[in-house]
Amino acid sequence: MRIAVLGAAGRMGQALTRTLAETPGCTVAGGLEAEGSPAIGQDIGTLAGLDPLGVAITDDALHLFAHADGVLDFTSPAATVAFAGLAAQARIVHVIGTTGFSEDDLIKLEAAARHAVIVKAGNMSMGVNLLAALTARVAATLGPEFDIEILEMHHRHKRDAPSGTSLMLGAAAAKGREVSLAEHSVRTRDGETGPRRTGDIGFAALRGGDVVGEHRVIFAGRERIELAHIASDRGIFARGAVTAALWGRGKSPGLYSMADVLGLQVLGL
Numbered sequence: 001m002r003i004a005v006l007g008a009a010g011r012m013g014q015a016l017t018r019t020l021a022e023t024p025g026c027t028v029a030g031g032l033e034a035e036g037s038p039a040i041g042q043d044i045g046t047l048a049g050l051d052p053l054g055v056a057i058t059d060d061a062l063h064l065f066a067h068a069d070g071v072l073d074f075t076s077p078a079a080t081v082a083f084a085g086l087a088a089q090a091r092i093v094h095v096i097g098t099t100g101f102s103e104d105d106l107i108k109l110e111a112a113a114r115h116a117v118i119v120k121a122g123n124m125s126m127g128v129n130l131l132a133a134l135t136a137r138v139a140a141t142l143g144p145e146f147d148i149e150i151l152e153m154h155h156r157h158k159r160d161a162p163s164g165t166s167l168m169l170g171a172a173a174a175k176g177r178e179v180s181l182a183e184h185s186v187r188t189r190d191g192e193t194g195p196r197r198t199g200d201i202g203f204a205a206l207r208g209g210d211v212v213g214e215h216r217v218i219f220a221g222r223e224r225i226e227l228a229h230i231a232s233d234r235g236i237f238a239r240g241a242v243t244a245a246l247w248g249r250g251k252s253p254g255l256y257s258m259a260d261v262l263g264l265q266v267l268g269l
């Protein structure tokens with residue numbers, strides 16, 4: 001499968017190139033950066049710390065989409081929405097790892113998925129997707145006397161909060177409890193907040209240093225249960241993304257999740 005990397009010079013872009021280069025059945029079909037980026041013209045392998053792969057990073061999205069069977073997209077919300085239109089036109093698999101979408105962006109991605117195979121997840125690692133399934137299970141088992149709080153820490157460069165993973169975990173908790181996340185989520189606390197409302201699902205975000213990504217789901221009642229995931233290497237996200245692209249080839253158009261790719265729903269988790 002010919003797979004191109006969007007945002008090839010980024011932290012995830014480089015991890016994706018390394019993973020693609022070592023995955024049987026995949027070829028690195030190209031790398032994209034925005035016009036004016038100093039990465040344009042550089043070899044995608046060299047940039048990712050490998051031997052040269054003979055593929056120069058380009059800013060020509062149309063050419064790149066026309067010569068790929070799939071694209072791995074860890075860029076920015078605005079770029080990803082534009083790329084969804086191009087992937088739909090080219091009828092190729094669009095794997096979306098980007099986070100921080102607005103409601104309006106999500107509507108546009110759903111529209112694009114009527115014509116294209118999109119696999120989208122706030123976290124592509126097997127561990128976090130398992131954690132989400134476990135979170136739903138624990139939330140369904142415990143009553144509302146257990147307060148649910150989701151805590152994350154990421155590196156100082158991260159631009160969005162709560163993280164895509166925290167939102168996935170919040171959605172899983174809400175699903176387990178059979179409530180709407182929008183009606184129960186509390187994203188900030190400051191000043192005279194009053195006591196915690198029963199049933200709320202709270203979010204807290206820490207930023208600093210080079211932390212790859214850490215998440216904790218806390219169920220706090222008269223006793224406390226905590227589920228946690230710690231990522232120490234971006235390769236876990238990259239492996240999930242490449243697996244998703246291979247899985248998506250030949251599927252009917254639609255918006256799929258990593259739970260679909262990993263078969264977690266089939267397992268009843």
Ligand SMILES: NC(=O)C1=CN([C@@H]2O[C@H](COP(=O)(O)OP(=O)(O)OC[C@H]3O[C@@H](n4cnc5c(N)ncnc54)[C@H](OP(=O)(O)O)[C@@H]3O)[C@@H](O)[C@H]2O)C=CC1
Nearest residue numbers: 007010011012033034074075079097098099122123124237
């Ligand atoms: N779902 C998951 O498993 C994971 C998701 N993420 C998400 O992936 C995204 C990227 O993270 P990260 O790699 O750390 O960020 P980086 O900023 O390191 O990388 C993003 C790259 O995309 C480039 N880019 C932005 N706009 C365009 C465009 N229009 N065309 C081509 N390239 C573009 C950026 O270029 P420039 O710097 O010039 O803007 C940059 O090189 C974030 O939303 C993050 O939350 C991250 C890890 C795992």
Ligand SMILES: O=C(O)C1=N[C@H](C(=O)O)C[C@H](O)C1
Nearest residue numbers: 099122123158163164165213
């Ligand atoms: O920006 C990151 O780095 C990460 N983003 C994703 C998120 O928003 O949850 C996944 C991972 O935690 C790393």
